[in-house]
Amino acid sequence: xxxxxxxxxxxxxxxxxxxxxxxxxxxxTVFERSANISYGACGLPYxxxxxxxxxxxxxxxxxxxxxxxxxxxxxxxxxxGVDAAARTVTVFDRDAGRTLTEPYDRLxxxxxxxxxxxxxxxxxxxxxxxxxxxxxxxxxxxxxxxAKRACIIGGGYIGLELAEALRSRGLDVTLxxxxxxxxxxxxxxAHQQRVRAELERHGVEVRCGTTVEGLAGKDGHVTGxxxxxxxxxxxxxxxxVGVKPNVELAQAAGVxxxxxxxxxxxxxxxxxxxxxxxxGDNTESLHRVTEQPVHIPLGLTANxxxxxxxxxxxGGDARFPGxxxxxxxxVFGLGAARTGVTQAxxxxxxxxxxxxDVDSTDHAGYYPDAAPIHVRLTGERGSxxxxxxxxxxxxxxxxxxxxxAALLHGQGSVQDLFxxxxxxxxxxxxxxxxxxxxxxxxxxxxxxxx
Amino acid sequence: xxxxxxxxxxxxxxxxxxxxxxxxxxxxTVFERSANISYGACGLPYxxxxxxxxxxxxxxxxxxxxxxxxxxxxxxxxxxGVDAAARTVTVFDRDAGRTLTEPYDRLxxxxxxxxxxxxxxxxxxxxxxxxxxxxxxxxxxxxxxxAKRACIIGGGYIGLELAEALRSRGLDVTLxxxxxxxxxxxxxxAHQQRVRAELERHGVEVRCGTTVEGLAGKDGHVTGxxxxxxxxxxxxxxxxVGVKPNVELAQAAGVxxxxxxxxxxxxxxxxxxxxxxxxGDNTESLHRVTEQPVHIPLGLTANxxxxxxxxxxxGGDARFPGxxxxxxxxVFGLGAARTGVTQAxxxxxxxxxxxxDVDSTDHAGYYPDAAPIHVRLTGERGSxxxxxxxxxxxxxxxxxxxxxAALLHGQGSVQDLFxxxxxxxxxxxxxxxxxxxxxxxxxxxxxxxx
Numbered sequence: 001x002x003x004x005x006x007x008x009x010x011x012x013x014x015x016x017x018x019x020x021x022x023x024x025x026x027x028x029t030v031f032e033r034s035a036n037i038s039y040g041a042c043g044l045p046y047x048x049x050x051x052x053x054x055x056x057x058x059x060x061x062x063x064x065x066x067x068x069x070x071x072x073x074x075x076x077x078x079x080x081g082v083d084a085a086a087r088t089v090t091v092f093d094r095d096a097g098r099t100l101t102e103p104y105d106r107l108x109x110x111x112x113x114x115x116x117x118x119x120x121x122x123x124x125x126x127x128x129x130x131x132x133x134x135x136x137x138x139x140x141x142x143x144x145x146x147a148k149r150a151c152i153i154g155g156g157y158i159g160l161e162l163a164e165a166l167r168s169r170g171l172d173v174t175l176x177x178x179x180x181x182x183x184x185x186x187x188x189x190a191h192q193q194r195v196r197a198e199l200e201r202h203g204v205e206v207r208c209g210t211t212v213e214g215l216a217g218k219d220g221h222v223t224g225x226x227x228x229x230x231x232x233x234x235x236x237x238x239x240x241v242g243v244k245p246n247v248e249l250a251q252a253a254g255v256x257x258x259x260x261x262x263x264x265x266x267x268x269x270x271x272x273x274x275x276x277x278x279x280g281d282n283t284e285s286l287h288r289v290t291e292q293p294v295h296i297p298l299g300l301t302a303n304x305x306x307x308x309x310x311x312x313x314x315g316g317d318a319r320f321p322g323x324x325x326x327x328x329x330x331v332f333g334l335g336a337a338r339t340g341v342t343q344a345x346x347x348x349x350x351x352x353x354x355x356x357d358v359d360s361t362d363h364a365g366y367y368p369d370a371a372p373i374h375v376r377l378t379g380e381r382g383s384x385x386x387x388x389x390x391x392x393x394x395x396x397x398x399x400x401x402x403x404x405a406a407l408l409h410g411q412g413s414v415q416d417l418f419x420x421x422x423x424x425x426x427x428x429x430x431x432x433x434x435x436x437x438x439x440x441x442x443x444x445x446x447x448x449x450x
Numbered sequence: 451x452x453x454x455x456x457x458x459x460x461x462x463x464x465x466x467x468x469x470x471x472x473x474x475x476x477x478x479t480v481f482e483r484s485a486n487i488s489y490g491a492c493g494l495p496y497x498x499x500x501x502x503x504x505x506x507x508x509x510x511x512x513x514x515x516x517x518x519x520x521x522x523x524x525x526x527x528x529x530x531g532v533d534a535a536a537r538t539v540t541v542f543d544r545d546a547g548r549t550l551t552e553p554y555d556r557l558x559x560x561x562x563x564x565x566x567x568x569x570x571x572x573x574x575x576x577x578x579x580x581x582x583x584x585x586x587x588x589x590x591x592x593x594x595x596x597a598k599r600a601c602i603i604g605g606g607y608i609g610l611e612l613a614e615a616l617r618s619r620g621l622d623v624t625l626x627x628x629x630x631x632x633x634x635x636x637x638x639x640a641h642q643q644r645v646r647a648e649l650e651r652h653g654v655e656v657r658c659g660t661t662v663e664g665l666a667g668k669d670g671h672v673t674g675x676x677x678x679x680x681x682x683x684x685x686x687x688x689x690x691v692g693v694k695p696n697v698e699l700a701q702a703a704g705v706x707x708x709x710x711x712x713x714x715x716x717x718x719x720x721x722x723x724x725x726x727x728x729x730g731d732n733t734e735s736l737h738r739v740t741e742q743p744v745h746i747p748l749g750l751t752a753n754x755x756x757x758x759x760x761x762x763x764x765g766g767d768a769r770f771p772g773x774x775x776x777x778x779x780x781v782f783g784l785g786a787a788r789t790g791v792t793q794a795x796x797x798x799x800x801x802x803x804x805x806x807d808v809d810s811t812d813h814a815g816y817y818p819d820a821a822p823i824h825v826r827l828t829g830e831r832g833s834x835x836x837x838x839x840x841x842x843x844x845x846x847x848x849x850x851x852x853x854x855a856a857l858l859h860g861q862g863s864v865q866d867l868f869x870x871x872x873x874x875x876x877x878x879x880x881x882x883x884x885x886x887x888x889x890x891x892x893x894x895x896x897x898x899x900x
Contacts, residue, residue, distance in 0.1 A: 010881075040814065040816065040876065040881070042814075042874070042875060042876055042881075043814060043816055043817070043876045046816075046817060046876055046877075051817060051818050052816050052817060052818075057816040058816060288871075298874065299874055299881045300871070300872065300874045300881055300882070301871070303881055303882065321869035321871075322871075323871045324871045325871070326871045326872060326873045327873065328873035328874065328875045328878050329875055330875065330877050330878075335877075335878070337873050337878075339871070339873070364490065364492075364493060366490070366493055366496075366502050366507040366508060367493070367496060367501060367502060368501050368502075395877055395878065396846040398873075398878075399849075399850060399873055399878050399879065400849060400850075400852060401873050402850060402852075402853045402870070402872045402873055402883075403852045403853055403855075403856050405853075405870055405871050405872060405873070406853050406856040406857055406862075406867075406870050407856055407860075408871075409866065409869065409870050409871065410857075410860055410862065410866065412856075412860065416859065416860065417856075419771035419859065420852070420855055420856055420859050421738075421750070421751070421771075421772075421773045421774045421775070421776045421789070421855050421858075421859065422750065422776060422852045422855060423776050423777065423778035423787050423789070423848075423849055423851050423852055423855070424492070424748065424749055424750045424778065425492060425778045425779055425780065426490065426492055426493045426496055427496075427780050427785075427845055428778050428780075428785070428845065428848075428849050429849065431460075431490070431492075431749045431750055431753055432750070432753065433852075
């Protein structure tokens with residue numbers, strides 16, 4: 001069995017490991033366009049911010065370690081074409097400058113996403129960055145040294161995490177957001193405001209409703225961002241306006257994309273072209289709450305898809321279970337987590353969502369260091385089904401969003417949540433954990449309105 | 451509707467509030483033997499240890515507040531008899547010194563538990579305590595002032611929490627445990643050892659396999675504990691060898707006890723005597739994993755039972771959902787949590803349990819302050835059903851036991867746990883949260899052995 005994997009980061013390397021583990025006789029070859037494999041891309045902002053002392057700490061496995069596992073890793077090898085009928089790929093060896101043809105029995109396309117670069121960002125000015133991979137991280141690191149002012153464009157996960165990181169490095173940071181608030185795709189409006197307030201409390205200047213018109217530069221280096229509200233001076237500009245799945249290779253292979261624009265697969269990570277699999281940030285997954293395909297590129301999902309693809313390519317039968325829309329991030333002292341759908345998302349999907357907001361403390365109020373925690377819980381009118389939760393609080397307290405994620409996985413109800421036997425002692429929670437209080441209140445709301 | 455409630459702490463006060471809320475016309479009377487209602491008994495060790503600045507902080511609601519809600523609270527009123535046929539209770543007013551008879555339509559017995567005092571503890575010596583209620587807490591507080599050495603007998607929740615508390619107050623603390631290890635009823639042996647190691651690291655002397663033979667005293671004050679291993683000198687002795695449900699009143703009413711020795715009820719908290727309900731620490735509950743009645747007196751369970759009883763007594767229809775055996779505690783810098791059944795409990799019940807042990811970090815290893823977390827996950831051979839989990843780690847990290855509790859509630863499988871879309875970002879967890887790693891490993895173990 002000849003397995004070829006295109007892309008050597010999360011999904012690709014998980015697939016390679018799993019395939020070899022499942023079938024030690026499988027011949028597994030990985031082609032990675034860049035010079036790096038298997039690193040924790042989610043950690044990049046924390047190296048830039050100085051929490052993690054160097055990019056090398058993000059490396060999970062080296063090519064040498066993978067080779068010891070029997071995985072044949074080729075760095076700086078770009079797969080440029082696929083002949084799905086002949087079951088071959090065309091590979092450009094960037095160092096040798098030559099093209100080779102490699103046969104496969106099973107092919108995995110794990111090409112990830114790229115950062116969106118709007119037309120105005122393509123100026124060639126130094127100091128303008130996106131953050132997607134290790135070289136991007138190193139380039140930002142180099143730009144930050146000696147810089148005084150940074151401008152971040154986009155208030156999503158990456159923009160928010162970088163705002164904290166660059167502020168921690170002592171820069172003046174302005175965050176520009178086109179929409180009415182930051183974190184617009186992650187949280188409902190009231191919670192977005194709390195995230196912005198936390199940024200502002202730590203000296204980040206946040207300008208929402210701001211459209212970028214262009215970049216200003218001098219001597220080949222960026223000097224500022226031209227907006228509908230005037231010029232924002234900055235020597236470092238981060239463009240964090242979203243990502244796009246890398247689907248060109250898949251399309252060349254005749255693979256079908258889904259409505260989200262990412263690659264459509266079944267639960268075995270098979271595309272509709274025989275022998276061709278897809279996994280990772282370039283691939284859709286099924287949302288278990290909405291039962292719709294979604295494109296939510298996140299680390300755990302990519303790793304899990306890779307595992308499933310690896311097992312299946314090696315002759316096994318694994319299934320990707322879908323996602324429930326869980327996400328988590330932190331800005332300074334505030335942790336924010338979500339799972340399922342927000343009220344806004346439920347509205348957009350025509351679901352009959354009802355939400356309650358509960359403020360409590362993360363453990364017994366009388367025990368030291370009790371800190372505020374806010375929960376918005378959303379359920380479905382009529383069915384009583386749980387739809388989602390949003391939590392804001394100290395970073396240590398919001399991981400309890402996982403309890404709701406666990407129930408959403410099995411299409412649990414608001415009543416199910418209320419009935420849970422959650423862990424209680426004063427240093428850990430209130431007698432009635434804030435999740436239980438929210439479930440109780442939402443349950444009554446659903447009854448009265450139902 | 452005349453509702454009489456015997457006992458005014460967790461279950462009793464929850465029932466009173468709920469009953470009034472459900473039926474604002476209900477006449478709700480609470481008789482409490484002591485001078486206090488509605489306090490967080492779980493917080494007592496933290497006042498003694500100095501984390502909480504005074505016992506008054508544990509009071510959730512005062513009699514005055516309850517009266518404002520329309521609940522008629524009588525302190526220092528002991529219910530001494532029940533005539534279930536006539537539907538009356540006999541009440542002794544401890545201040546007035548007289549006995550009255552009170553009629554009821556619905557009666558709730560929420561009399562809680564008492565601390566077990568073995569024969570050898572009944573000496574009348576000053577300095578010897580149990581910890582069950584507010585007066586006990588105040589008495590320990592008074593004994594500790596000026597004392598140098600404490601001896602705690604019993605290594606359960608209370609003994610462990612008090613070991614930390616008294617050590618924090620600067621006392622030399624010796625903890626005696628009859629069994630082979632501390633935390634013997636909460637955790638499996640390997641985890642018990644870790645708890646003991648944490649106690650010892652903080653200067654608590656732990657002596658397991660030690661039997662108490664008697665107390666030594668001088669001038670009416672305790673001076674030490676006589677054991678099979680010699681005398682342990684101490685001016686403060688805490689007897690924390692367990693609790694017993696207060697069932698005498700229930701028995702007087704003709705109410706049936708369960709096999710656990712606590713009061714047997716149905717899911718509506720009804721005893722088998724019409725019109726008589728029971729709730730709280732004196733009452734059994736159904737364990738959803740073992741499907742056996744259990745007696746696990748804990749705060750959340752008591753409050754929840756009280757709510758259910760309150761609604762039902764007022765004419766509603768609420769059901770107690772059962773428990774899954776969740777518990778959590780901390781000693782010094784170590785948090786310990788459990789849910790479901792341990793391997794030892796599974797063995798004892800004749801269940802085909804299989805356990806795996808996983809060591810990881812509570813968040814990404816490269817992110818600052820990553821601390822060890824240990825998970826033991828137990829599943830059932832054959833069915834693949836999840837049976838339980840034990841977590842040890844920094845206090846902030848072990849509350850994720852709730853994720854397993856959520857799955858146990860719905861009789862989830864090990865595979866279900868592995869498939870969860872848990873929240874990941876480097877400050878919060880590893881890409882594969884330790885629970886997912888444990889589920890993966892246990893899943894393979896169950897397959898190979900199945």
